Amino acid sequence: MLLSIQNLSKSFAGVAALRGASLEMADGEIMALVGQNGAGKSTLIKILTGAYRLDEGQISFAGRDVSFSSPAESQKAGIATIYQEINLAAQRSVAENIYLGREPRRFGFLDHRGMREGARQVLQDFKLDIDVTRPVAHFNAATRQMVAIARSVTQQAKLLIMDEPTSSLDEREVAVLFETIRTLKRSGVGVIFIGHRLDELYALCNRVTIMRDGQTVAVGAMGDMPKMELVRHMLGRELAAFEALGKSADQQAERPLRLELQGAGSGLRVRNVDLTVREGEISGLAGLLGSGRSETARIIFGMDRLERGTMRMSGAGRTYDEPAEAIADGIGLVSEDRKVDGIVPDMSIRENMTLALLPKLRRAGIVDRAREDEIVQRFIKALRIKCASADQPIKELSGGNQQKVLLARWLCTDPKVLIVDEPTRGIDIGAKSEILKLLRSLADEGLSVLMISSELEELLAAADRITVLSDGASVAVLPRQAMSEKALLAAMAHQVD
Template sequence: MLLSMQGICKSFNGIPALRAASLEVGEAEVMALVGQNGAGKSTLIKILTGAYRRDEGAVVFAGEGVSFSMPAESQARGIATIYQEINLAPQRSVAENIYLSREPRRFGLIDRRAMRDGAAAVLRAFNLEIDVDQPVAGFSAATRQMVAIARAVTQKARLVIMDEPTSSLDEREVGILFDTIRTLKRGGVSVVFIGHRLEELYRICDRVTIMRDGKTVATAAMADMPKLALVRHMLGKELAAFEAIAKDADEGAQRPVRLSVRNAGAGVRVRDVSLTVREGEISGLAGLLGSGRTETANLIFGADRLQRGEIRYNGEARAYRQPADAIADGIGLVAEDRKVDGIIPDMSIRENMTLALLPKLARAGIVDRARQDEIVERYITALAIKCTSPDQPIKELSGGNQQKVLLGRWLCTDPKLLIVDEPTRGIDIGAKSEILRLLRRLADEGLGVLMISSELEELLAAADRVTVLSDGTSVAVLPRKELSEAALFAAMAHQVE
């Protein structure tokens, strides 16, 4: 066994991120490491590489117990990490990047001929013939990954960790990367492959380690792990918490179509998405990490540009050039990460709630404070936001109340369509139920809601229909009467059956 991590625990500010997690990688083995956001994958890898210190547990690498205090130490022992955002010096040449800080020298000077010859030789081993004197910035993402891998090989790495290596590659480039991984394996190098595209895992990986909620929940040979079982391990949830809400949702009569997306695509993240949102309903959007859910929302909202297919809103074709156009058309988006893309922490509840409405509240650059106060008070009451006053900084509110303020931000613009991306992430179970009931009430009052969630119990509880995405493609549409845990699991495993 090349690597053994056992009983790894790590907490941040008293909140556990890893709970007795484990990871084992054999010699010349490709190990898949999978799990949803927050499962603990990144924390486990950062502990291995020395970016974090573990609280408990043991790490054995190449037969010796290790405890790296910084990434440079793990690199010196033969562990190389290639992150999704490849860490290269873009304006330096390919050869310079491969030998960065380890340049061959002759008579005290950099031996550029030896550096060029060495770089060309190692790339040739991966069937890549390029001009190693050219800056890496001029090459494709796949080639830059090859350069990063070549750097690891010249460092005599025994374990290469690849974090989402195919996320920005097309199918041809994925094939090149997989050929390179096979070459590494033949040379005795092991690989930890962190990915989310199930069909790729089954193509290239020998075994899989699955994490959930900071724990390692399963390890098996890929051949012994059916696709449906893998999905169940990744998502395994207790569904009882939201049973009562499901009674509030019903399929209802056929209502006018508010949003219709047909064969929409943009880049490699959104390939072929079709979905429908009707007036007065909650339409769910499900899929594993990396399936294209958030990217689809951004495409509808104008944050990304539509390249293929069609988006129709209220019966008319739309391809918004920017979010402001979507907002003016009556569409709101509550983003996935409220702390990054939602709230402005040091601003008040009043300022956060009316941010999207400011163009309508201001005249000659001066905000109509009386109208602003009236709107804010109305939605604080309507959404039951718990606060001391509208002037309270939003950062002082609980997660659930912050989320209500963001909902209020869009509701005060009088939208006809509201997109909510992970509406209950990071809030307690009581607030989750409250948010879902609020969305249900808004839909019952006529709002069209597109709800993106990785929490299957939420979709089962509140959605009138669910569209399932896999690798940027719509693979199933489940109406309310066909919605079940088993049906959602089966749909998410669709493309690898």
């Protein structure tokens, strides 16, 4: 037995994150670990790797009882972890990141040549040919993810923990990653694979451990666990409820234009975008990696300058020089990476939620605490944010609840247009359902929502129209009656026609 976790319990501020959870796996086994956000997966992993201390329970690793006091101690014992949010030193080179903390030395000095050669070799195993002397900040998210994986592989770990490792990878890179994992399996390395893409789990994993509400609720072989049974265990709901998740209301008669881009362009990534978002609708924005979706959102929000074309809000021409101008005009943006561009991890839920509203909460330079508390409590209740109190650090919340806090940050400013970039990335089916239903209800109340997503099912379920981008330009607009997976894929493949 490589790993045995028994009766693990952990509470934060009186709220139980784990309640007698368990997990067992053998050498060379690939174990899927699944569950809704808030199910306890991240807490279990952080206890295993020494980031948190357990309250109760027992952990045995590689034949001995352990209770690691720090991540460095768990790494030394043979556990390597790749978290969902890529953790690299952005301004250091690829080679330096791969060997960070384990730099080879020669005659007492850092062996830079050895690091470069070793980095090139391990990246060749991933079929990745890049300049390992360049800072990782110069590369896209997919490449940074592969560098993080390569760093973990070079640690010669006995157990590799992967938290949503494919979220930034394309199909080819996923195939390379899976082959690497299978190679590690054959050499006896155990892998805990945390993910929400069921097809990937069934293609890769031997067994599955399912968690819900801080407990282990089911364990079984992947081949013996039908998808709908797995989903039932995760959600604790009937199949009919799952099938109804994220369904959009019927298409309504066209409403007044709220936001319009015509021939919009900025730099090389956005060349010629036409886009409309109407009052009370969810407008989807689709496209392959590098199509210009997030860059278009940056233009709308004033993060990048509109250099070509026009933008209108409620019929009036607009060009924003900074986000403050867009916010004042009624635009909010929930960014793609909530850890980097969204939450302030060491601040409380209250502070994170009211960050954009602070100018309106001040009276003579002093924050109106009573009004702030009323707003915070109202949105905690309305969005059903699971927390101990408004003063709990946001970093202790699950990903889905963190996302709800970010939505509340903009909703409390009473926006006219809300841009949500990958609103359900890295969150489970249940939290995904709640986010989609929330966006739908907000649109039904008159809010204009621009939803950027890589998940075709989400767009087809939630959007009233979908604009497809390719190479920085609009190539198709699909109204609801014309939407289908086939039509959407055909439009996204425009650049290779």
